[in-house]
Amino acid sequence: MNYKKDEVTNLLNTKCMNVFGCSIDDATEKQAYKTLCYVVKDLLAEKRSKFAKQYKEKEGKQVYYMSMEFLVGTSLRNNLYNLGMESVFKSALKQKKIDINSLYAMEPDAGLGNGGLGRLASCYMDAMTSLGMMGTGFSIRYEFGIFKQKIVDGWQMEFPDNWLEMGDVWLNRREDESFIIKFGGTLKEEWTDGKLKVTHENYQPVMAVPYDMYISGYDTDAVNKLVLWSAKSPNNLDMTAFSRGEYVRSLEENTMAEVISKILYPADDHIEGKRLRIKQQYLLVSASLQSILLKHIKKYKTLDNLPDKVAIHINDTHPALCVPELTRILIDEYGYDWDKAWDIVTRTLTYTNHTVMSEALERWPESLFSAELPRIYQIVLEINRRLVQKLNEVYPGDIAKIEYMSPVAHGEVRMANLCLAACHKVNGVSKLHSDILINSIFKDYYNIEPDKFTNVTNGIAYRRWLCQSNPELASLIKNLIGDKFVHDATALEGLLKYKGDKNVLESLQKIKLVKKQALAKYISHANGINVDPSSIFDVQIKRLHEYKRQLLNVLQILHMYNVIKDNPNADITPRTFVFAAKASAGYMMAKQIIRLISAVADLVDSDAAVRDKIKVVFIEDYKVSLAEIIIPAAEISEQISIAGKEASGTGNMKLMINGAVTLGTLDGANVEICEQVGKDNIFLFGMTAPEVEELWRKGYNPNFFVTPELKRVLDMLTSGILGTRFEDISKSLLTNSFGTADAYMTIADFESYRQAQERVGKEYLNRDKFTDMSLVNIAKAGIFSADRAVKEYADNIWNIKL
Numbered sequence: 001m002n003y004k005k006d007e008v009t010n011l012l013n014t015k016c017m018n019v020f021g022c023s024i025d026d027a028t029e030k031q032a033y034k035t036l037c038y039v040v041k042d043l044l045a046e047k048r049s050k051f052a053k054q055y056k057e058k059e060g061k062q063v064y065y066m067s068m069e070f071l072v073g074t075s076l077r078n079n080l081y082n083l084g085m086e087s088v089f090k091s092a093l094k095q096k097k098i099d100i101n102s103l104y105a106m107e108p109d110a111g112l113g114n115g116g117l118g119r120l121a122s123c124y125m126d127a128m129t130s131l132g133m134m135g136t137g138f139s140i141r142y143e144f145g146i147f148k149q150k151i152v153d154g155w156q157m158e159f160p161d162n163w164l165e166m167g168d169v170w171l172n173r174r175e176d177e178s179f180i181i182k183f184g185g186t187l188k189e190e191w192t193d194g195k196l197k198v199t200h201e202n203y204q205p206v207m208a209v210p211y212d213m214y215i216s217g218y219d220t221d222a223v224n225k226l227v228l229w230s231a232k233s234p235n236n237l238d239m240t241a242f243s244r245g246e247y248v249r250s251l252e253e254n255t256m257a258e259v260i261s262k263i264l265y266p267a268d269d270h271i272e273g274k275r276l277r278i279k280q281q282y283l284l285v286s287a288s289l290q291s292i293l294l295k296h297i298k299k300y301k302t303l304d305n306l307p308d309k310v311a312i313h314i315n316d317t318h319p320a321l322c323v324p325e326l327t328r329i330l331i332d333e334y335g336y337d338w339d340k341a342w343d344i345v346t347r348t349l350t351y352t353n354h355t356v357m358s359e360a361l362e363r364w365p366e367s368l369f370s371a372e373l374p375r376i377y378q379i380v381l382e383i384n385r386r387l388v389q390k391l392n393e394v395y396p397g398d399i400a401k402i403e404y405m406s407p408v409a410h411g412e413v414r415m416a417n418l419c420l421a422a423c424h425k426v427n428g429v430s431k432l433h434s435d436i437l438i439n440s441i442f443k444d445y446y447n448i449e450p451d452k453f454t455n456v457t458n459g460i461a462y463r464r465w466l467c468q469s470n471p472e473l474a475s476l477i478k479n480l481i482g483d484k485f486v487h488d489a490t491a492l493e494g495l496l497k498y499k500g501d502k503n504v505l506e507s508l509q510k511i512k513l514v515k516k517q518a519l520a521k522y523i524s525h526a527n528g529i530n531v532d533p534s535s536i537f538d539v540q541i542k543r544l545h546e547y548k549r550q551l552l553n554v555l556q557i558l559h560m561y562n563v564i565k566d567n568p569n570a571d572i573t574p575r576t577f578v579f580a581a582k583a584s585a586g587y588m589m590a591k592q593i594i595r596l597i598s599a600v601a602d603l604v605d606s607d608a609a610v611r612d613k614i615k616v617v618f619i620e621d622y623k624v625s626l627a628e629i630i631i632p633a634a635e636i637s638e639q640i641s642i643a644g645k646e647a648s649g650t651g652n653m654k655l656m657i658n659g660a661v662t663l664g665t666l667d668g669a670n671v672e673i674c675e676q677v678g679k680d681n682i683f684l685f686g687m688t689a690p691e692v693e694e695l696w697r698k699g700y701n702p703n704f705f706v707t708p709e710l711k712r713v714l715d716m717l718t719s720g721i722l723g724t725r726f727e728d729i730s731k732s733l734l735t736n737s738f739g740t741a742d743a744y745m746t747i748a749d750f751e752s753y754r755q756a757q758e759r760v761g762k763e764y765l766n767r768d769k770f771t772d773m774s775l776v777n778i779a780k781a782g783i784f785s786a787d788r789a790v791k792e793y794a795d796n797i798w799n800i801k802l
């Protein structure tokens, strides 16, 4: 958008006067921040209205992206950047003696997600918008997003994240577009004219109120919306009840309804089968579908063409209730018969799986499901009945297989099977992951409908992760290869011609140093620890989960500690190990691992012989805005999950595009990163996914893999040297019975990891060679852009022409 400085000043003044009754000169910092956000929101609203009008006339197909999570992070800088107005606002504010950076710093992260899948959803909203697509995200307006983490004496403590206080500036409430959602109750069945009519009675109504958040894209006419539903009681204050003394009870009912959208469940890659969670899921699904269909019918006067005009995407199984709910609405509210309704449902819905971890495969006890959602349950049973009938023809008599594939079996409703039965496209999120899906957990479905399955390797909103988080690097790249890469990430390959160019390598090193200094400053402020910016910054930042193997990293650090203790003059390249990770609140082993990291940090720091060679830092409260500080400073990107378990990873891509070299297993998208950069530009170690499988088959006994060095490290866990004795961790690695010891094969991969870490230390000494590796990583990161991924979704999954 083209605005001059004076015009921007005018906008700010007028808005400030309207909202706060003073000019921007007299505003407090908080008022200035809110004014700026409101002005930006108005600009987006104006663009949105033009875009929506154009799109309506075109009658183009649109995407609805249903996700229980969107990890938005901050929006202000991103919106200004996307509108191309950062510098004009900066100078207008500067004239008023306001530093735009201090306003940026006031914005809380919208942390409406746990990690991978939620951040991916936000990256895809950015890409859909930048590509000019009409894409709407649907989720929940959690009053409290992902908890704030503090580490107290090594323990993770969780505190509520009251993000709305400053974050609600971006939201537009649209009360008049609310919908009623029905929970519980009973069903009345009547046959009239040979047709069964089901009426849902005695239910508890909850109102779903939408809040819109605009999503901007880079250099595009499009502005999209993220619609967040909030639960509200539909009962107004009942004065009769009040006079009967039942006021408190009626208020209690209100509160119960409103609890639904209070808080994000803080668990990723595993489920919590709680009543409130299923209510959240149904609120999201039912409200969104009612709104989509109402809009569609207004425009086209029919729902027959829904699959031609609308793609509804199910982001992991959390919104899988879309399957029965869409069927229900078509039948109960729009009078379709089963076959026609099911045809529309199956041609409209698509599904992405984000994990193979069995504890994440959502299942609900039938008793809970049927009590909360009686009509939906009835529909699920009918879907199941018809499916089983069909499967009996394909696999006659193979009861075990049919049961395995059924949405309802053994007293449970299984959400993944519901998606597999209904969605016309199903995808994994990296080549390896998609292969694992069709060769193992979804194999039986794949065998009957192979064309349904496809892969879209994840991608990132690289303009946020490179251009905005690391403007220094972006500007160097622009100077070298021009600015085509800002639109088309594959243009980054142009950097390859600077391989071995001394000047360029020096500039890259200088920029890395600046970003490392910035992170060092943050660490000194946040942790009170001084780290040396000339040491290697070795970074593992992601959720804490055993399969991600932060533990492997820590064990190797203890080994380095021993090497230095044995020989204080050992040739060890100084290293700063940075961790940041939230553990799901009830995940005890993950919390123990955080405690171990803190204990190792203390041990290393308390030892004069070691502290100059290694530092261990656990930065609290990992979130999008913190990642934006850590990632540009990273030199080694730890992606060390047990092969076969990390579906893709996206941090690996963000780190790569900022020049960090991956130290990783051949897992998830690491495989494709390796394909891109070649084996010389990545530090690989460990077993491959088939080797892991093979070892399980043969029978894995970790004790056979314990080397003398590792034995020494493992003994330290329980010797008391760490202050605390980490018996649980030690046991989980070595002595669990029933063959479950070391379920993530940390011990089997240790030696190979140790050697890889040794290589890292050595190769870093040749700074130009290492920087060359870094350059290749930046140059080859283009394929991992969300623009590419979303184009693939449009082509292969949503059937949308761009």
Ligand code: 6GP
Pocket (backbone or CB within 6 Å): 115, 116, 117, 118, 120, 267, 268, 269, 270, 316, 354, 355, 360, 429, 458, 646, 647, 648, 649, 650, 668
């Ligand atoms: C994550 C996967 O663990 C990660 O590998 C992937 O990159 C990301 O999804 C995006 O695809 N999974 C989740 O966040 C999750 O909750 C149920 O899966």
